[in-house]
Amino acid sequence: MVEILRSLGNIARALDSISNIEFKPYELTKGQYLYLVRVCEQPGIISEELSTMLKVDRSTVARAIKKLESNGLVERRSSGTNKKNKHIFATERGLSIYPIIKAENDYSNQVALMGLSQAEKEQLARLLNQVEENVNGDWELVKKGGIRGYLKQDADHD
Template sequence: MKEILREIGMISRCLATISDIEFKDIQLGKNQYLYLVRVYENPGIIQEKLSQLLKVDRTTTAKAVKKLIEQGYLEKVQTQDNKKEFKLFCTQKGKDIYSFLEKEENHSSKISLVDFNKEEEKELLKKLHSMRIRIENEWQEIKKGKKRDY
């Protein structure tokens, strides 16, 4: 049923547009808030793990992280055991806006799920998680060069 993926896509694009508008005053655009939130929630994460967590390529992550560092939201700290590896942390500026970002996420979740009871929310999450795992597995294979059979 292709309508399901289309609905998910529309939800994603609406939320991205809302965040671009609402976060304009704090210079967070193009989903940069996602990177900031994940680093806040996973202090010391390396860029590769951040890419995996967000399901984006390393180049996209590198650009977003670079911009967030330039804006003073994140900092890189070189690891002791691997001089090529850097851990990411929120600066005080990044930590200070996290509660605002969290409030926006909570509000969007609340609006999105207004007609759902707790059991329906759990079931929806379970189904979406299952969908994501299957798509993620295929995504991993395609990144390695596999062609899909239609």
């Protein structure tokens, strides 16, 4: 079997570690920059959408947004029609940091793809999108209380 998840995990952890160090002056730690980027790109997003987009549970989103809010990077506003859902917006300070985060992402992407031809880059993007789509199915299943295939055999024997 071809093993890709370790490499993907190592890449993700390395880039996350770099970002946490580089974004420390902006009071962005522990992946909070991911939340800020999504809020900047989709003003008025709600926590549930962030949860689905970033593949994390709602309590993780709530903690991250609370921290960003306390650092003056985002604010939550009630909707006129639905008071329960708070829409999240970047503050002026948050918006001013967004181009720095975007530049870091573009640079990291450029470094990661060094030595690959344009055709290889496009193929890699297509393949990774397919891998992501495959994993998303399991994420949705488990999030809704389902049991993935490798566990069904154990459950049938109990």
